[in-house]
Amino acid sequence: MRRFSWFNATSLTLGFAFLYIPMIILILYSFNASKLVTVWAGFSTRWYGELLQNEAFLNAAWVTLKVAVASSTIATVLGTMAAYVMVRAGRFSGRTLFSGMIYAPLVMPEVITGLSLLLLFIGIGLDRGIVTIILAHTTFSMCYVSVVVSSRLVSFDRSLEEAALDLGCSPFEAFRLVTLPIIAPAVISGWLLAFTLSLDDLVIASFTSGPSATTLPIKIFSAVRLGVSPEINALSTIMIAIVTVAVITASFVSKRASVRQQAEEKAAVRATG
Amino acid sequence: MTEPVFAPWDDPNEKPLIEFKNVTKRFGDFTAIDDLTLDIYEREFFALLGPSGCGKTTMMRMLAGFETITEGTILLSGKNIARVPPNRRAVNMMFQSYALFPHLTVWDNIAFGLKREKLPKDQIEARVQEMLKLTRLEKFSKRKPHQISGGQRQRVALARSLAKAPKLLLLDEPLGALDKKLRQDTQFELMDIQEKTGTTFVIVTHDQEEAMTVASRVAVMDEGRLIQVATPAGIYEMPNTVYVADFIGDVNIIEGHGTKTGDGYDVTFAEGQPALHAKTDAQLGEAARCYLAIRPEKVTISAERPDGAVNVVQGTIHDIAYLGNLSTYHVELPTGQILKAQAANTRRLSRRSFTWEDKVWLSWTDTAAVVLER
Ligand SMILES: Nc1ncnc2c1ncn2[C@@H]1O[C@H](COP(=O)(O)OP(=O)(O)OP(=O)(O)O)[C@@H](O)[C@H]1O
Ligand SMILES: [Mg+2]
Numbered sequence: 001m002r003r004f005s006w007f008n009a010t011s012l013t014l015g016f017a018f019l020y021i022p023m024i025i026l027i028l029y030s031f032n033a034s035k036l037v038t039v040w041a042g043f044s045t046r047w048y049g050e051l052l053q054n055e056a057f058l059n060a061a062w063v064t065l066k067v068a069v070a071s072s073t074i075a076t077v078l079g080t081m082a083a084y085v086m087v088r089a090g091r092f093s094g095r096t097l098f099s100g101m102i103y104a105p106l107v108m109p110e111v112i113t114g115l116s117l118l119l120l121f122i123g124i125g126l127d128r129g130i131v132t133i134i135l136a137h138t139t140f141s142m143c144y145v146s147v148v149v150s151s152r153l154v155s156f157d158r159s160l161e162e163a164a165l166d167l168g169c170s171p172f173e174a175f176r177l178v179t180l181p182i183i184a185p186a187v188i189s190g191w192l193l194a195f196t197l198s199l200d201d202l203v204i205a206s207f208t209s210g211p212s213a214t215t216l217p218i219k220i221f222s223a224v225r226l227g228v229s230p231e232i233n234a235l236s237t238i239m240i241a242i243v244t245v246a247v248i249t250a251s252f253v254s255k256r257a258s259v260r261q262q263a264e265e266k267a268a269v270r271a272t273g
Numbered sequence: 274m275t276e277p278v279f280a281p282w283d284d285p286n287e288k289p290l291i292e293f294k295n296v297t298k299r300f301g302d303f304t305a306i307d308d309l310t311l312d313i314y315e316r317e318f319f320a321l322l323g324p325s326g327c328g329k330t331t332m333m334r335m336l337a338g339f340e341t342i343t344e345g346t347i348l349l350s351g352k353n354i355a356r357v358p359p360n361r362r363a364v365n366m367m368f369q370s371y372a373l374f375p376h377l378t379v380w381d382n383i384a385f386g387l388k389r390e391k392l393p394k395d396q397i398e399a400r401v402q403e404m405l406k407l408t409r410l411e412k413f414s415k416r417k418p419h420q421i422s423g424g425q426r427q428r429v430a431l432a433r434s435l436a437k438a439p440k441l442l443l444l445d446e447p448l449g450a451l452d453k454k455l456r457q458d459t460q461f462e463l464m465d466i467q468e469k470t471g472t473t474f475v476i477v478t479h480d481q482e483e484a485m486t487v488a489s490r491v492a493v494m495d496e497g498r499l500i501q502v503a504t505p506a507g508i509y510e511m512p513n514t515v516y517v518a519d520f521i522g523d524v525n526i527i528e529g530h531g532t533k534t535g536d537g538y539d540v541t542f543a544e545g546q547p548a549l550h551a552k553t554d555a556q557l558g559e560a561a562r563c564y565l566a567i568r569p570e571k572v573t574i575s576a577e578r579p580d581g582a583v584n585v586v587q588g589t590i591h592d593i594a595y596l597g598n599l600s601t602y603h604v605e606l607p608t609g610q611i612l613k614a615q616a617a618n619t620r621r622l623s624r625r626s627f628t629w630e631d632k633v634w635l636s637w638t639d640t641a642a643v644v645l646e647r
Contacts, residue, residue: 157370157372159368159370159372160372160374160375162337162339162359162368162372163366163368163372163373163374163433164374164385165338165339165358165359165360166337166338166359166360166364166365166366167360167365167385167386167389167433167437168360168386168389168390168437169360169389170360171358171360173389177385178374178376181376182374182375182376
């Protein structure tokens with residue numbers, strides 16, 4: 001047991017206060033009965049009710065969700081493929097350049113990515129809407145997936161694939177039956193990462209969205225410019241809740257996988273020993 | 274009725290199953306396999322023996338299709354296999370690292386190859402059950418690879434490679450992690466499987482006793498080259514170099530100067546010592562520098578000078594290694610050289626006839642020693 005120390009307690013409190021006080025205030029005010037954001041007038045869930053009546057917000061939320069699911073799924077497929085090729089292809093001329101280019105969007109300022117995509121879409125005459133947002137989100141979240149998956153693939157024992165080939169699998173079957181199930185946790189975390197990135201992206205979405213489709217972050221941002229309303233607070237609170245649940249679920253899933261493995265190992269030791 | 278001797282390598286009409294033709298494998302500028310030519314016949318149990326890093330695994334990986342051949346060709350049943358992908362070769366390999374699928378149970382690991390063949394369910398079931406029984410893994414069929422011991426994992430790997438009953442089975446140190454009893458049982462099982470199925474086995478082993486037990490022929494390798502390929506008895510009795518003699522079993526090597534006499538050579542090895550005589554058909558080159566290789570069990574140890582022995586030397590016992598059924602006596606000659614002689618322990622320890630510092634005579638016949646040039 002570590003001894004209690006005032007220094008540790010203070011720094012912990014300060015750190016958490018810094019992180020969470022803004023959010024707590026936001027959550028509190030979402031239950032404020034008053035229309036004035038800064039004046040407390042008693043507890044109420046009124047704004048949540050009104051939020052549910054607000055077509056524009058609900059539409060935006062629906063678009064956001066569709067964009068996040070579609071773009072993170074495509075990004076996961078493409079990112080996993082890219083990672084696989086980068087790790088497996090061995091040396092070929094231009095490999096360093098190629099892998100550098102896959103990861104470049106990670107460090108590229110979002111405004112530039114957004115702007116270049118906008119120019120592309122205008123150039124090829126693609127009307128801005130949900131499709132363009134999905135394409136744009138896929139573009140930038142794919143490299144995150146690729147980073148996550150390739151770090152797992154680097155430590156993947158190649159002889160497992162060789163064994164699969166040896167036992168009669170085609171290369172694709174070997175990937176599907178052996179490689180993919182083993183790297184699945186990394187692929188899933190890649191997907192979750194892409195999903196959350198897409199959910200809270202404002203900059204790229206505002207470049208690539210059109211009048212027909214707006215995402216929630218854009219909606220909130222433009223609403224806030226007209227003044228913070230308690231409805232926005234309610235909406236933000238819901239988003240915080242969703243993200244919290246998602247993060248907890250994700251860490252729980254990965255924890256459980258490792259805990260179960262340990263438990264199985266213990267059981268096996270008991271059974272044999 | 275006598276069984277016909279299994280020796281397809283002596284039959285010029287026999288077609289080899291595997292032909293290595295001047296095969297070279299380089300990794301960058303490192304040569305792992307150096308201009309290797311070798312025929313392996315159907316139904317053989319072919320053992321590869323050699324020190325770590327001599328290229329045994331590389332040879333197997335070329336056969337299985339995981340390494341490209343830098344130069345030369347490998348023929349399997351007369352067909353060049355360079356362009357055949359691993360999944361289309363009738364070859365299964367047991368990996369040195371086992372390469373078990375961690376996400377599948379023992380049962381599913383063994384069934385993996387069978388499922389790829391789209392066999393009916395009950396047939397797969399039966400075959401897996403048979404393999405589990407063979408490798409004594411029935412109790413563990415539901416476990417994952419990380420939940421079983423190292424030896425059990427090795428048996429799963431073995432069962433998985435055996436399950437498809439391939440034409441050619443490559444076993445990379447299949448029994449290394451097993452205890453002696455289980456290893457011997459498995460060796461006999463392997464030989465039995467081979468009798469029944471006619472599978473050709475190529476097996477890598479570090480255990481020369483194992484190679485001697487199971488193999489129809491043994492290849493001794495060093496630094497990517499074949500030094501000798503022969504039957505176990507041939508390798509043991511007639512090694513072609515000091516390297517092979519030394520690698521397989523215990524041996525006394527005496528360096529000397531050979532002079533041709535009648536049916537063999539007289540080898541003088543030290544001042545004041547009698548020349549040693551060995552029968553041989555071999556012809557030494559000009560230099561006549563040669564080595565005698567004598568197995569310790571062919572050296573007789575006695576307290577009195579034996580009558581009529583061809584080769585006799587005297588020395589004192591320097592050390593005794595007690596091996597249970599046998600004892601190895603390390604006898605120091607007046608020249609300082611140590612010769613080993615082996616004798617069966619037919620009497621109890623307390624009544625053994627020789628002890629440290631005893632003066633003894635060592636003798637051997639003129640056919641006991643092999644004359645080697647290098
Ligand atoms: N992919 C590779 N790249 C470079 N060198 C390699 C590669 N694979 C093997 N080698 C080298 O080739 C040589 C032969 O390797 P190999 O694995 O065939 O040895 P081995 O005889 O199986 O040894 P062991 O008994 O230790 O398993 C070794 O010196 C090894 O370092
Ligand atoms: Mg090896």
